[in-house]
Amino acid sequence: MISSLTAEKLACARGERKLFEQLSFRVTAGQALAVEGANGAGKTSLLRMLAGFLSPAAGRIVLKIGDAQSDDAEERGRQVGWLGHHDGLKPQLTVREQLTFYAGLYAKPADAAVLDQVGLGRQADLPCRYLSAGQKRRLALARLLVSQRSLWLLDEPFAALDTAGQQLVAQLMARHCGAGGIIIAATHEPLGLSNESLKL
Amino acid sequence: MISSLTAEKLACARGERKLFEQLSFRVTAGQALAVEGANGAGKTSLLRMLAGFLSPAAGRIVLKIGDAQSDDAEERGRQVGWLGHHDGLKPQLTVREQLTFYAGLYAKPADAAVLDQVGLGRQADLPCRYLSAGQKRRLALARLLVSQRSLWLLDEPFAALDTAGQQLVAQLMARHCGAGGIIIAATHEPLGLSNESLKL
């Protein structure tokens, strides 16, 4: 189980522009951190850095699991549950196939009940190409749950969802934190749980 | 100038599912209509129908320009300003090139000031691949303005935008209605102007 994630004096440069510098924060098990900022402030870039896709221009990211700590990006990646701007769905696969695929890829059991939980029970055999924007997002949520990772990195988790969907997300996040997980979410709206927040 | 848009007993079927039936409404010049409904209710489908991409399974859509009325989809398309789930941007083109292209395509002057208006002045020469999610959405807004159409069909106009961006959209919509335009917008949030609303 992850005990904490620490960012030390991170800097991010895109092209010739510096997006942020000297950014430090620490999130411990059971905590949520909301990353806020205007469009283009660097929220997505920060999340990609935490996931290990981007390497920081300066500073380091340290993950503590139990008592062992490491700043290896690949190792950190194995803990990450990712919800990005893109949902990672194939138009040709059905909702159920898509979920089974990700379960198999993450070597986790494919729990069909998850589909009902995110409100896609009736769409289980529909090819993803026919899903509406919000339904796609819900499937991505189901995938996040199935992957059973403890460090959630969420990019605008409320995007495209209706009111019920937004409540569902808030509830899932609360449960994840309750179970000792960590959440870092980029958002333009309040997360709806007691959380720290970081302004970019 | 458009004087009104009337939908008469529209029905929409996707696959074997009926999304809605017997849907009738009327929007007149200067009015805005918010289309609400859960994920997958058929908001996007309705907008695509109004734009003429989808043909209704039943019913008809009548557009009145001055005193002439027509239910021809192609003719209606020529009045439509479209903001869909996809932004229609090419990663290889710069922000300015992208805007100039759409201006040329719609045979309208390319007004560079629009970029400042949507807050992309500094990014004018950045290739679109580098834009953040919200910046892409802002560019799509700029494109909408440049096309100078009077019937705006907007699919989740607030998506991906920060608070300032959302205010900007509300303000642009108010101005469009004030100038006698029509807006039909699918949304999960209040539009922030005095508008009718339609629940799917």
Add this chain to the structure above:
Amino acid sequence: MSPFWTLLARDLKLAARSGGGAALALSFFALVATLVPLGVGADLKLLSRIAGGILWVGAVLAALLSLDRLFQGDFEDGSLELIALSPLPLEMTALAKIAAHWLSTGAALTLLSPLLALLFNLAPYPTLVLFLSLLIGTPAVSAVGAIGASLTLSLKRGGLILPLIILPLLAPVVIFGAGAVAAVMDGFSPNGGLGLLAAFSLAAVLLSPFAAAASVRLNLGS
């Protein structure tokens, strides 16, 4: 610039940037032309005998390679919807795209062909006929290809179904084109073949925008 030229110019610009455009179609063409002698062997007489056919097939394949994204890129990122709502009729859209495709592949291939003919030891007169036949025939490849591209528009992996659809339709182009080269090598006049090629090409360019527009319209309704 009118909407037509705007679209044409944009497509050329897109082709030129990031991995498309004339330079690459040319490289592919040249590579095929190089691989074949490697596979077939260095017998110059044999090579000059098959030059017309191989270069024609190579040109068709090179043009084909960039065809599958003709409409698909615009479809996936939402540009096609915006183009469909513009004052430009979809038929003209298709024509602009055919023209852009031809300029960035067919035209370039034609210009390169004399050089490759040299590699195959083709005599000057047949080389000239090859050049002319490519000039006349490649527009048909882009035009027929546009039909295929618009039909396979909504398929994520249309890459392979497209050739299956259009190559059989393009058989006459290869036959007339390479046939004209073979004719002059055998001492006959190439005029018959070139004339037929011109007729086919003209008909393809005139008719295919309608078929392409119809199937683009079809695919937008999804």
Add this chain to the structure above:
Amino acid sequence: MSPFWTLLARDLKLAARSGGGAALALSFFALVATLVPLGVGADLKLLSRIAGGILWVGAVLAALLSLDRLFQGDFEDGSLELIALSPLPLEMTALAKIAAHWLSTGAALTLLSPLLALLFNLAPYPTLVLFLSLLIGTPAVSAVGAIGASLTLSLKRGGLILPLIILPLLAPVVIFGAGAVAAVMDGFSPNGGLGLLAAFSLAAVLLSPFAAAASVRLNLGS
């Protein structure tokens, strides 16, 4: 199923649905094999002479046509990020994708080749050698292709730059493969050529996952 097999199975499924997969690679191969005689002429002796070379080049092109989407589809829709975060190392991801590509193209092309050899009037023994050379050589095409596909990953129109990168690397495959066929037709032993081909292929399959993984990693950081 382990993550490796899950990914392999999904890629095969994706290839089979909506316009990809073995059937189409085959059709493309068969079509190229049909177009060449249309261009070159109906002389059976000439055709059997060039059969080995043409079929090898055709097979490489057929495999190539579906290569550009090897990683790109997953990159564009965000799947690749999710795959990168999975327990499967990127090297194994690349290997799974190479295997899926080979199964849905190379293997199928190999099986079809004797039939096409018939159309080119190739004698039984050279046909057997062609079959063996394709069996041994096509994995190298998929493997080298994967490097190219991962390098051109972030280019929207990688379709054309990809052949440019990989065809020169594949020249040895064509030379050894078609060379073995030519050797037996001239009464020599094909063993030398086939041996070199096997060595090249083995090296390509063993090394390319590392190169491909490295450049996927690079492209994810954008």
Add this chain to the structure above:
Amino acid sequence: MNWLFKYANPHNFMRLSGVVLPFTAIGAALGIAAALWLGFSAPPDYQQGRTVLILFIHVPAAILATAVYGAIAVCSLLSLVWRHPLSDTAARAAAPFGALFTALGLITGALWGKPMWGTYWVWDARLTSFLLLLFLYMGYMALWNAIEDETRAARAAAILALVGAVNIPIIKFSVEWWSTLHQGESIVSGKLAPVFLAPLLLMMTGYALLFATLWMVRIRTAIIERRARGLMQGAA
């Protein structure tokens, strides 16, 4: 066109085809059986020996292969211009049979070619254009299968079929201009001996009726499937 719409709506089609089916099926069986019997009892050809029997399989297959494409093209036109719902189903149902007949013609022709021409394959005009026809069929079927949404697949396939229909004469003509070797026309001009002609004509009728039978069965299956799906959807 009105009569067509009257009889070709799914409901009437089911009724009508239900009545006609047994007759075409029996006719097909009788025709083919009679042709085989006559064929086997005919004297061996002085030149071709017993291999002449391939003729009875080969020629009708080849002729039907082209005819089926014609049928698909007509159905496609009906579907595109008059939006006739049944014609898409009919076009789709016919395609595999057309492809099968083409393949059969190719295979029997190739097997025949070995004794006659000393090789399985030559690049002759007719053979080549026939091979191209097979590819056209395969492309047509692949397009149908690739597009999941049925109405869109139908219209796309119809466009392709029509483009192909315009092009087929051109292909045929271009290939003939390119090279000719295959047997010329011989049935209508009466060059064929009556002992062969009679079984051939019988066989042709048998094939045609067989195709009609199978075609109707497939259309019926498609209609029933669609109804079943509709019912299930209604129940859900």
